[in-house]
Amino acid sequence: MNLHQFRFVQEAARRNLNLTETAKALYTSQPGVSKAILELEEELGVDIFSRHGKRLRSITEPGQQVLKSIEIIMREVGNLKRIGEEYSKQDAGTLSIATTHTQARYVLPGPVTQLRKQFPQVNIGLHQGSPDQVARMLIDETADVGLATESLSQFEELVTLPAYEWQHMLVMRAEHPLAQVERINLEQIAAEPLVSYHPSFTGRTRIDRAFAQRQLTPNIVLEAIDSDVIKTYVRLGLGIGIVAEMAVREDPVGGELVSRPLGHLLGQNIARIAFKRGAYLRNYVYSFAELLSDRLNRSLLQRAMSGDATDYGL
Known part of the structure; x- marks a missing residue:
């Protein structure tokens, strides 16, 4: 058996058992993929896939176990490559960050700029998406590090640590009657047209829960994934808006x-940094985490990645 066979099996599973797409993704031929998988099955003495003719139909029960082992092997192969690259190029490489728009726009500019000053030969890629997409990019190894508020801690494949707390803010035009009120309540907000985040973004679940606990139904007239979009429609008079506090600091x-x-009404949110479990972290990844939050340091991350630490509470 060899790594090529492992890659073919892994990619076939990722491509929904479509061998044509698998071959394209790996720049090889479909017959070559089929032959390599069959040879691995013969060597292992089990069928990884069930078939209908020449087509793969499903992953067998032993195939599921084989895939788990292949995932571990391929992850460690990637770690070996990264170790070699780090020791040959201590301060050079690429840092891929998966995050939401709010984090990318309002939180990361400072840490990213400082990291580039410390590591001028490190190129940085920002991948924006929903929290679930951020998690998937980490699991698929499209990204090295993820940053989001929701969802990340729900994935067993990820190691997550709290980075910082933040609260929601109510935004309104200066001439709006609520602009004269210092301590606003949920009843006042529920009586107004509201512009807020999409349900999968930026603490929206906490917003919905707070209204539900008071048996209130907010009049949400527009949902967006972007704090700037919410503020734009508030300026246009569509309603009042709820955004993350990072979005109003400037x-x-x-x-x-x-x-x-709105912290007294909606509570505090926790932004979490995340890595794929078992991943090898380069020096500049540790530095990025330390620049992101003074609660994070190399020792804490190493203990978390090794599974030694269990309490990362803020």
């Missing part, structure tokens, strides 16, 4: 919009 005092904290 707003000028006395500007078009007024903001009020």
